Amino acid sequence: MKKFLNSPDTVLADALAGLAAAHPDLSVDLDQRIITRAHGPHRAKVGLISGGGSGHEPLHGGFVGAGMLDAACPGEVFTSPVPDQILAATRAADRGAGVVHIVKNYTGDVMNFQMAAELAGDEGIAVRTVLVDDDVAVQDSTYTAGRRGTGATVFVEKIAGAHAEEGADLDGVAEIARRVNAASRSFAVALTACTTPASGRPGFDLPDDEIEVGVGIHGEPGRRREKLAGAKEIVATAMDAILSDQPLDPADRTIVMVNGLGGTPLLELYLVFGEVSAVLADKGITVARTLVGNYVTSLEMAGVSITVCRADEQMLALWDAPVRTPALRWGC
Amino acid sequence: MDAALARAWVQAIAAAIDEHTDQLTQLDSAIGDADHGANMRRGFSACLDALADTPLETPGDVLVRTGATLISSVGGAAGPLYGSAFRAIGRALAGPDAGAEQVLSALTEGLTAVKRLGAAVPGDKTIVDAYTPAVAAFEQELWEGGGLAAAAAHAAEAAEAGARATTTMQARKGRASYLGPRSVGHQDPGATSTALIFRALAEVTVR
Ligand SMILES: Nc1ncnc2c1ncn2[C@@H]1O[C@H](COP(=O)(O)OP(=O)(O)OP(=O)(O)O)[C@@H](O)[C@H]1O
Ligand SMILES: [Mg+2]
Numbered sequence: 001m002k003k004f005l006n007s008p009d010t011v012l013a014d015a016l017a018g019l020a021a022a023h024p025d026l027s028v029d030l031d032q033r034i035i036t037r038a039h040g041p042h043r044a045k046v047g048l049i050s051g052g053g054s055g056h057e058p059l060h061g062g063f064v065g066a067g068m069l070d071a072a073c074p075g076e077v078f079t080s081p082v083p084d085q086i087l088a089a090t091r092a093a094d095r096g097a098g099v100v101h102i103v104k105n106y107t108g109d110v111m112n113f114q115m116a117a118e119l120a121g122d123e124g125i126a127v128r129t130v131l132v133d134d135d136v137a138v139q140d141s142t143y144t145a146g147r148r149g150t151g152a153t154v155f156v157e158k159i160a161g162a163h164a165e166e167g168a169d170l171d172g173v174a175e176i177a178r179r180v181n182a183a184s185r186s187f188a189v190a191l192t193a194c195t196t197p198a199s200g201r202p203g204f205d206l207p208d209d210e211i212e213v214g215v216g217i218h219g220e221p222g223r224r225r226e227k228l229a230g231a232k233e234i235v236a237t238a239m240d241a242i243l244s245d246q247p248l249d250p251a252d253r254t255i256v257m258v259n260g261l262g263g264t265p266l267l268e269l270y271l272v273f274g275e276v277s278a279v280l281a282d283k284g285i286t287v288a289r290t291l292v293g294n295y296v297t298s299l300e301m302a303g304v305s306i307t308v309c310r311a312d313e314q315m316l317a318l319w320d321a322p323v324r325t326p327a328l329r330w331g332c
Numbered sequence: 333m334d335a336a337l338a339r340a341w342v343q344a345i346a347a348a349i350d351e352h353t354d355q356l357t358q359l360d361s362a363i364g365d366a367d368h369g370a371n372m373r374r375g376f377s378a379c380l381d382a383l384a385d386t387p388l389e390t391p392g393d394v395l396v397r398t399g400a401t402l403i404s405s406v407g408g409a410a411g412p413l414y415g416s417a418f419r420a421i422g423r424a425l426a427g428p429d430a431g432a433e434q435v436l437s438a439l440t441e442g443l444t445a446v447k448r449l450g451a452a453v454p455g456d457k458t459i460v461d462a463y464t465p466a467v468a469a470f471e472q473e474l475w476e477g478g479g480l481a482a483a484a485a486h487a488a489e490a491a492e493a494g495a496r497a498t499t500t501m502q503a504r505k506g507r508a509s510y511l512g513p514r515s516v517g518h519q520d521p522g523a524t525s526t527a528l529i530f531r532a533l534a535e536v537t538v539r
Binding site: 053075076077078079080081082083084106107108111112115137138139142143144145148196198199201203204216218219220221223224 | 357358361362363364365366367369370371374403404405406407408409410411412413449450502504505506507509510511512514
């Protein structure tokens, strides 16, 4: 597998250097490995941080900026950050009003964030942790580590970020973050595997005429393998999984994201979005806001994830609030 | 076990991980996210640096430092789990030279720490499936009159058997659990690295 690398061991450091060079609005601490806003805010507000393994860009560093995150802490590729790093991000985001940790529900992320939250607590920083677990491909049962956090992370970061920006208190920001997560469901399908720089080999072998259904964002195989079908059929499978987990009424308004996993062209993402909106239109469900593009990727995996959030008026208003980050930018 | 032996243990683990990085990564590639080898290598090479820095008087100092270094350098699930284990082992080895009984209770403390943090039980296809039989075999060998080296050798065998036995298990914890029945038929990477850790202990205790 060919990649643009200097060495597999320096991929994160080298990419962070590039991120810093590309975005003067971001401040990148290459030692502590945290990304913060370069300019303010200079008032007390609730801090919002997130982090996780690298390889999901623009998540999370691309969502640091006004109206969204205060800081991000990227781990090695597909590996959660370490507690010291999370603590450094927490300190950087703390302006005296407390800090919300947005944590995707993976064993490693949960443990490392928990350790960091304890350390931050020892320093007198109030921390609330919000777990994102929107992936309906995994059953939430005692037989699994619980549902994975995937696409809904973007919704949670945007909406909770806007709420923090408008001056909500710590519990208020955590509460809306939890509500957005609870109202969101995702499902993903992969056409190819991806290759981590350290491993150098694809995570699985997939014949040309087969797809992995119910994948996560870490290059792991999905719940099952199926024959490649038409886009309409694949979308039907995904939307079935999403809508049977959270049935929607015609009165419901939704925010819908069709997200590329890294190796699928926008042309196909829009094609998929067309199918998704047809499914929703058929049920009379309103698509109030949309996002189509690569937001939560899995290196160069070809594939798509669909996220549907049942949004209330407050969520929609916060969604529309100004945001100024490398990857999401409107209203400013 | 004195500080020199504890240090030798960590060095032997680092060497074993280095040699098996690719194997651990490939195992994690099958049922996880292909980072376990790199995670463990980064962690134990950081431990070598951390131990080279300072004179450490007791085996406990060496192993607490090892645990803290793992926590701050590994990430993933393995960092907090192994980090907490080594810290717990180290805290139970306060004196300058621990006997085999004390090493047993320290290893047991390490297992307790892993279970407390990860809430895994035997059969979940994790580190616990290699660690649990290793501690049991260590204890049994002491019971039968063996010393540290013999106990460590038995523990290593039991850990290796435990790791192999994870192949037929369906994962209920960690990333592999997302695969459901598809996790069956692959050996667990964490249980495999645990076996390397116990094999390293066996190697250094016979020297
Ligand atoms: N709850 C748990 N208890 C004990 N061991 C666990 C638990 N969860 C995972 N493990 C072990 O961790 C190993 C995987 O470690 P690894 O370093 O690959 O972290 P990871 O799961 O990829 O972390 P992350 O969630 O950040 O990606 C598994 O093979 C398993 O043995
Ligand atoms: Mg892994």
